[in-house]
Amino acid sequence: MSERFDFTGDELAPAYRAAVDAIEAGDLVVLPTDTVYGLAADAFKADAVQRLLDAKGRGRDMPPPVLISVVESLDALATDVPDDGRKLCEEFWPGPLTVICHAQGSLMWDLGDTQGTVALRVPDHENTRELLSRTGPLAVSSANLSGQPAALDVYDAEAQLGESVAVYLDGGEVTGGQPSTIVDLTGDVPHVVRIGALSMVDIRKVVPEATTDLEPKPADVQDEAAETAPVDDKPTDRPASASNDEPGKPADSKAPDVRPAD
Numbered sequence: 001m002s003e004r005f006d007f008t009g010d011e012l013a014p015a016y017r018a019a020v021d022a023i024e025a026g027d028l029v030v031l032p033t034d035t036v037y038g039l040a041a042d043a044f045k046a047d048a049v050q051r052l053l054d055a056k057g058r059g060r061d062m063p064p065p066v067l068i069s070v071v072e073s074l075d076a077l078a079t080d081v082p083d084d085g086r087k088l089c090e091e092f093w094p095g096p097l098t099v100i101c102h103a104q105g106s107l108m109w110d111l112g113d114t115q116g117t118v119a120l121r122v123p124d125h126e127n128t129r130e131l132l133s134r135t136g137p138l139a140v141s142s143a144n145l146s147g148q149p150a151a152l153d154v155y156d157a158e159a160q161l162g163e164s165v166a167v168y169l170d171g172g173e174v175t176g177g178q179p180s181t182i183v184d185l186t187g188d189v190p191h192v193v194r195i196g197a198l199s200m201v202d203i204r205k206v207v208p209e210a211t212t213d214l215e216p217k218p219a220d221v222q223d224e225a226a227e228t229a230p231v232d233d234k235p236t237d238r239p240a241s242a243s244n245d246e247p248g249k250p251a252d253s254k255a256p257d258v259r260p261a262d
Helices: 013-024 046-056 071-077 083-092 126-135 154-164 200-206 224-228
Strands: 003-006 029-032 037-042 097-103 117-121 138-142 167-170 181-184 191-194
Touching: 003 013, 013 029, 013 037, 013 126, 013 167, 029 126, 029 154, 037 046, 037 154, 046 138, 046 154, 071 083, 071 097, 071 117, 083 097, 083 200, 154 167, 181 200
Parallel strands: 003 167, 029 167, 097 181
Antiparallel strands: 029 037, 037 138, 097 117, 181 191
């Protein structure tokens, strides 16, 4: 039976305890981030990750990204991170930036058909980062059924996911709403594969050489349409873009479809 806990204020011990217990048991937890609500599972428990995919109605071709608590965890999970990629992480983490990296080959996890990559983010939500510091890295996708809008409050998430989730953490309505901007760091230069809360102007202030195949939108008019913006229709060997959900399927079906929580 699902439980809901207040995830605001000063008395958070019951929420942390319930969430940690659920994650350790291989169950699912819904938690707030700075963008949308996320559906979380232990990244190192293959059955828990599969439970996450099943709850959303997804296949292994749409592996979830991983949320971490601090930028220093980057090198524990990723390898060959370029200097420009580190600059982006140092500038925008915690925050709405997801980076696609080569995964450390020694990691004993199974996130799906990733083709050796992993999408990483540090959310700008203090309580969720504290939870991550207690659980370790979590596989997190947006808290919604596949094809439905991402939940912006715990009640919407609960209505969509129901008893498939053990613990719901109620952090109130999230104010971000926009998905994270996703940057592929596996090539020669950072390549933006989804424009979200961070615009190309924001990215190029840090890395002027950053590229994209997307039509950039001015920061002041970006909205949810950003998450459905497709990559261009030319074949590419880059890892796939990520989205809150099904829209924006990459043209190159051979690339791993790594889709972050938000």
